[in-house]
Structure formats: structure tokens, C-alpha cells
Amino acid sequence: MVSDSIAAVPIPSAANTKNPGKKKRTNRSAKLKQYKIDARREQWLSQGAVRSKGCKDGVDDEGHAPPSPAEKHIKRSLEPLATRRRGEEDDGLIHHDSDSESPSNCPNSCNDSGTNFTGSSSGGSSSSSSSSSGGCCSGNITEEEEDDDEEEDEGDDGCLDDWEEMADALAADDKHQQSPCSDSPPAVQTVLPGEMAHGSNFGSPNSKPESGSRLVPWASGNNRAWRADDAFRPQSLPNLSKQHSLPNPDRRCGGGVPWVRTSMPSSCPICCEDLDLTDTSFLPCLCGFRLCLFCHKRILEQDGRCPGCRKPYECEPIETEASVLGGSLTLRLARSCSMIERNQYRCGLIQSQSMNNLSFLLLGVLMIGS
């Protein structure tokens, strides 16, 4: 099925969507493109078995219509992308053309998820830019990695001397391309309208965990985050949907994005200093009274009672409850306490991961919001 679609999308049809100005490409670049297309087709065919499932399951129902009978659909879904690209390509880069129009890209456009994690070989260097362009306006880390990938891949192609030159230009364009695309991931925005700024990061970071093994990142603009039941959702991604069952995970963790929290005091009520990121994710007491770590430490050195509720910090409030209240309530309190701690730990984990890899954090946002 996928291979069908590849075969069925001829290069001339791709040229239809091409900017007329593009047609005066040199033979050389056309040749180059052909190399790439061939290489990609090979890869594509080698993985068709795996991927076709993805296209059937995850893609058709989303209206992206990858297979050959739906070639027009493909074009249509690519239309905004292509139009947008045309403007950007005026500075003379060929690669984006081949991204959106080369046969192998048409199936790719159906779903981000399939390729990135099923693919195991390299190649598709120029099209990696399209995946990053799809929904990323600020994923700088990602871009750079991708650029690296591109250059490696291109080295593998080993076809032309000015290949690197073009790769550089592509990289430059790549970055340039990030900004206009901030509106492209509709899925993210509908799921989490409140977090659009973060949601727009989704496109590229999603593909990051497997960046080494990325085969043909897909022309996107239809970027979607993993769904919990997605067949190709990588096992390595944290399953944050569990947190729905936890008490107020969104409030305590800010839905995985601590800095979006709304009900957070901006300064410590004790010393009036501004709360930093560590302080804001610090919830020392069940009563919800927040304070900075310095004041907390200082109180621990003294009477060790929460200023908000006067109960002693740490485990003692639960023991106090035990003497007053029934055992079941005590148990419940103990459990919720430990859950909060775990939650916080998870938040911290996500935060630290996000330093290296935004995808976990962003995925967390989406999973919680959906």
C-alpha cells in the first residue's frame, strides 16, 4: 500500500505544485533530487510492511489519506505547506521542494509517528527539515540535532561536492523556517488551548527521541502528538495519562509545565523574595502552603511547623491525624501524601529531561490535556 503510493506519485505530479520559478533548476539539482528519491524509495520499500499498518491505523482516520487512491488528498493536505514553502523557497533552496513533493514524502505526510520510530536507517536528509518545520517555533535543540543528522546523512549520500554547501543553506533556511510555522499544529492547539505557546513545540520534539534512527521525517503541518493508544507510540515515552487518577495533578504539577501554573504565589509569603522554579515546584505541606526553600529550611531548624496550618512538617501530621481520626482516613492521608511526593518527583524529572529533550515535557502537556 505504501509502496503503491510511492509508485503512484510521479515526479511530474509533484512538479505541479511547484512554484514555476522552481522549474529553472539546474540539471544537477534535479539529478541530486533523483538520487535522494531513489534512496528513499529503497528505504521506504524496505519498511513498507511496518509502515503500512501505521498508515491504515493511525492515519486514514485522521483524514491525511496516505495511500495512492488519495493522491489528491495528499496534495490538498500538503497544500498549505506547499504554499507556505513557496514563499520561503524563493531564496533558492531546492530541498524543500523535494520534501513536500517527492513521492516518498506523500505517505510521510500522513503521520509523523510511523516513520520516526519504525525507521532505522538514515537518509531522507533534506526532509528532516520538514518535520521540524511542521510545528516548531522554538525547538532550537532539536533543530541543531537535526541539522547534524542532515549533514551526516548527506555525507552518506556522497553524491555531490556542493552537497554540504546546500546542507548549510538548508540548515539556515531551516531555522528561518521555524518561526512562520507556529500555527501549524492544530491538534495541539485544540487539545490544549491554554498552552499554545508550549504546544507549538510539539512537532519536532516528538520526533526527537529517535533522532538517530529517523528515516524519513514527514512533511508535517499535520503534526500530532502521540495518543495513548497509538500503535507506534514508543514505549520509552512516559505514560502520563496515569496522572489523571492522581489528586489534582494538574494543579500541583502545572500539568507538567510548572511555569504555566496560575495559582502560584509569585513570591515567598515569608521572606517576600521571588519564588524560583525550584520553589514553585516545592510543596512541603498537604495544606498547600508554599514557601521558598530557604524559609522552609529555617522553619525546620526551629519549630518545624507549616506556617499555613501549624502542623509539623513531614510525616508527623499523619501521625497526629492517626490519634484523632480513624485509621482509614489516616491511610488515605498517607497515600495522598506519598502521591504528591511522587508527583513532584515526576515533575522534577520531566523538568530535567526537558533540558535535554523537550519532547517528554511537551508530551506530558498533551497527554494531560487530552
Place this chain on the structure above:
Amino acid sequence: MEVRSNPAADYSSGHRRPPAVQSKQPLPSPQPIDTSSVSNRLQKELMALMMSGGDLGVSAFPDGESIFTWIGTIEGGKGTMYEGLSYKLSLRFPLDYPFKPPQVKFETMCFHPNVDQFGNICLDILQDKWSSAYDCRTILLSIQSLLEEPNLESPLNSYAAALWNDKEDYRRMVHKQYFAGEALES
């Protein structure tokens, strides 16, 4: 009134000095005392109090140069036996405020079961029930509500506690002592 004037004189003379000694004592404590953060917080409290306190019948302002010494004012609540009266208090913030409560005293003589003849206040939140989440505004509001809801269990002024149920006599004593104090000041 004469009874009070002497202790009051003693008190006011001894009042300024001992705290100076006391404030020295916490200094050698293990924690370095960050005066700037304390005054930062006090300034924020002052701002908050000036913005909202007036509506609640409480106000306070630093007394003189130091921001660690304030003069507060509480108006007696409406419908209470202290209605129409305005009481002055002194607040002395320790250097480790808000981890330790301020010393709060009535400067105006106050006839109340939980206020002694020197103006000392017996209020749990100013002692063992203090929390660093309290601030000047909540202190003054607490004292304001203490006026109409005394704790008769542990009175400092047992005469006032005994008189509490006799509203007329109690009110008369409140006014008598209040205006006597005012006359004393002027």
C-alpha cells in the same frame, strides 16, 4: 489612674532599653540574620496595610526611623463595647521576624480581660501559636476581634473578666480607663 501612671512610667522607661538588649541576644545565634530581607518583608506589609487596613479599622506605621518599631491603631468594632474607641499599640519586630512574633502592647490603656495594666496582651498567636504566615495586618485584626471575644479562661485582668457579663459596668469601665489614659497622655 495614679495606680497606672507609675507602672506606666516604669514601663516606658524600661520599655525602650530591654528590647535593645534583647535584640542583641539573638545575634550570636547560628543563623546569620538578614536584616534586609526582614525590612523588605516589613515594607511589603506596610504597603499592604496602607492599601487595605484602613477599611478594616486597623492601621499601622513605622514609629520613627526604624522599620522594626511600628505604632498601630485599632478601632473598636461596631456593636461592641469598644465601639467608637481607638486604641494605640506598639509593635516591635524582632530581627528574626517573621520566624518569631513581634512584641505587641497596648499603648492606650485598655480595660480587657486579656490585657494587663501595662498593656501586655495575652494572645496565643503572639506567643506559642505564632506562625510566620501572620503579618501585621492579621495581628491587628486578631487583637481587634479579641476585644469583643475575650478569653475568660486565663485572664490577665481578672476584674475585667469578672465584669464581662455585666455589660453596663463593663462598658463604663472601658470608657473610664480609655479616657483616663487619654487625659494622662495630654
